[in-house]
Structure formats: structure tokens, C-alpha cells
Amino acid sequence: MSTPHSARARARIEVTAAIKDEARRQLASEGATKLSLRAVARELGMVSSALYRYFPSRDDLLTALIIDAYDSLGEAAEAAAEAVADATPTRRWIAVCEAVRAWSLAHPHEYALIYGSPVPGYTAPQSTVPPASRVGLLLIGIVRDAIKGPGVTFPPLAPELRPEAERLAAEIAPDLPPEVAAALVAAWAQLFGLVGFELFGQFNRVVEDREAFFRHAAGQLALGVGISDRPSARR
Amino acid sequence: MSTPHSARARARIEVTAAIKDEARRQLASEGATKLSLRAVARELGMVSSALYRYFPSRDDLLTALIIDAYDSLGEAAEAAAEAVADATPTRRWIAVCEAVRAWSLAHPHEYALIYGSPVPGYTAPQSTVPPASRVGLLLIGIVRDAIKGPGVTFPPLAPELRPEAERLAAEIAPDLPPEVAAALVAAWAQLFGLVGFELFGQFNRVVEDREAFFRHAAGQLALGVGISDRPSARR
DNA sequence: CAAAAAAGAGAGCAGTGCTCTTGCTTCAGA
């Protein structure tokens, strides 16, 4: 937070940022598998061994990029939500979904890094958890507002799932009804299924007008969690 | 199809299979990034350059593994469908979804290879298209049977999406109503969103009873495409 | 001001994908 006291400390964060920037450039243009520490160092005019003073391994660099990607996506989604803060819940939901899709199409390799195969290790480091939940929290907020009004119909919930749904609701959003919380988590995962399929070519020769298809699918997702524009407080 | 005439041709397909088997083993245990041509050759007692007589590059080997993975998944899904061929459409739909999930949990690295980040190039080779559509075709068949009965309610369709839905239906299943075809493609993508999120750790600290959660979500997907067990011809 | 900590430079190790050349084996046509 505070400005660094020593010149060395300031240089350190500058060099760290430069490394991440160059690495992000290579990631965006060639993908995670082609990202090379040596190439990053070369481009920055330093020798490769010097880079290990800043990131102890390639995986650590990738982890840093993963966190940044989560933050970048979260920021884009939050900006989109704020831009339509006064609209109906359905519109706000769809706006966030479309922001996720737009960011993913613009940053395919970064998307692959965070929602495709997890490259480093098998379980993500704990430090990636908070940034990873920004989009989820955003969706929770929208649903929270949406179900405030009267006459909302909660999504159905299989009796076997009720205990899990209650536990889940208590975990992520205690003020949400269990059936809504469970449906929301499912919709959250399904949203990224739609985006991932488009991004990774699964829709080739199947879906043509992807913009319209996605908007419609996002609207259906909203219905699935109980969002509807019936008698909203606003507008 | 026919048995090979020359001894050399027979040896070739044997060695090719051995290479793929060993590569699949390494893929399953270490992941795609760690799969090494040299290690495969070493394990098979041959020198690495000899391997290039069978696969011209590492990406070609990976492509072969991708096709095999699609086929393996498709086979598992089809077997599950046949095992409940006499059940209601909803049960058959859920059985296929659960087979997809089970296969993916059992073969995480192969799943990552085909539905995670596409490693070779950016667009999948044409040869991967037919095996990739086996699960989709299976779902189409189930829905086709399901909507035969009377009293089925078609999913809603936004007017802007109607032309695309009609084109899409003509492409993948001309006998299906456009609204069903569009909803089916969306459900297809969403299914893999659910599976991918569980597999890649996105459900950590969120969903606990994943079995029950998935079954419920799969049932909701079935409802979304218009499948219901009301007055089915069977049972 | 001196000791300690941090940073950079370079060599080096083990590994990778891939190419090229050299022999040997198997096949197919006369």
C-alpha cells in the first residue's frame, strides 16, 4: 500500500511488473505452453537466472498470471454490472454474462489458463481463491436483488439435494434461499460451459449466430435461478 | 478393416498402438504438458527418432490421443444409454450425463485434453469432428424419443434467435423443432460446464455432495430441453 | 563504516522436439 522506502524495493516491484507484463504478452500471443522464462528474460534484456530472484519457478509465474487473469475478468464483469446498475435484474444478469463472454473471446489464452486445464499442479494455490470468486459474488449480488420483490418463484429443488443446498447457501450466501443458491451455482458453472464451448471450437459448424445464441442462453440461465422482471422495485 | 497382408504392415499397426498406449499412460499419470516423445520411446525400448516414422510430430500424437479420448467418452456414454434403454427419457438423459461425469472424473487429463485448452494449434483438425459429436448425437436421440409423446411443452425461444434456431436444427437434427434443437445445444454445453467446474476444482469449498448436486442439475437440464416423464409411451 | 543482504552474470546440467545421415531389413516387380 505505502510507497516503498528503499530504491531497491521500488525497483523490485517495477521489475516484477515488467516480467509479468512480458509474460502476459507471450501468453496472449502464443499460449501457456509456449511461455518461456528464457524468452521473457531475453526480451527484458536480463539473463534467465536473474529472473529466478523474482519468481522461484515457471509455475509461480503462471500462478501470478492466473490471479491477474481472474482479477481482469472480475473487473470487466463488475464494470459491466455497474454500467447497467439501474436496469432490471434480468438485464443486469445478461450484461454480466455477456461481459464474461466478451472478456473470454478477447483473452482466449488467459481464459484457457484459468478455466481450461489447470497447468500448475492439480489443485490451485490458496491465493487464487479470492480473485476466482469475483464473478460468482457478482452474480450472487444480482440474484439477491432480484428475489427481493414479491411474486418471485423459486426454482425447484430435489428433496435429496436439500441438505446440500442448505449447507451450500450457508457457505456462499446465507441470506439466499437454498433452492436459489443451488440453482445459482449450477448456472454459474453452466455459463462457463457455454463460453468455453464457443471459445474452444466446439460450436464450429453448429452454432452460427453466437451472439444471439449466447444472449438467449444467458436469459434462460437467469430464469433458471428464479430471476424475472415481473414487479421489480425499479423502473 | 481387412487383416494386413505384409508382416511389416502388421508390425506397423502394432507399434503404432504401443506408442499410443504408452503415450496414454503418460498422459493419464502426468498430464499433456509432461507427455514426452523421448520418454515414450525410451519406455518402448526404441530411440526417439524412430518414433517419428509413426507420428510426424508431437501434436500429431496428441491429436490421435484426442480422437481416442472422444471415442472412449462416446463409448462410455453410449453404453450407459443402452443399459437404461427401457427407462423414461428423463432417466436416460440423466444416465448419459452421469456417464459423462463418471468418465471425466476417471480420465481427468484426457478430459482436459479435449474440453480444456486445445493444445495443438488453435482449431481442431477435421478428423476430430466425428468422434467429438458422439455424445451430442446420443443426446439428440434421447430428446427425439422424448418429445414424441403428447403433451410435451417446448422450451421458449426468443424471437431474435428463431432464424438461427431453424438453421441450427436443419444442421444437426432436421426432425427436431427449432426451439428444442437450440435448447439442446445449450444444455450440451452447460453439461460440460458442470463437469469441468467440478473437475478443475472450481467447486472446492462450494459444492460438497457433488453426486447429488450433479444429478439434480442434470435433471434441470433435461427440463430445459423439454424432456418430461409425463405420458411416455413406455413404462 | 563494515557486515549482511539482495541482485545480476555466466557456466553448466539434464531434459526436450526435431532433423539428418548411415546402415539394415523387408517388400514388390521383372
Added chain:
DNA sequence: TCTGAAGCAAGAGCACTGCTCTCTTTTTTG
């Protein structure tokens, strides 16, 4: 059945990778 051609294995080698270790220089700190 013999021979030229094609298929295949082996080895050396190139350019690259992640990473470690040592050595020197710079900066910070007690």
C-alpha cells in the same frame, strides 16, 4: 528368384527449455 526401391531403426547433432550453482557487484542496514 534376384534386384531396385521403399520402410525402418539407430545415432549424432541442433536449438531450445527449466533450473542450479558459483562468483562478482551493488545496495541496505546495524
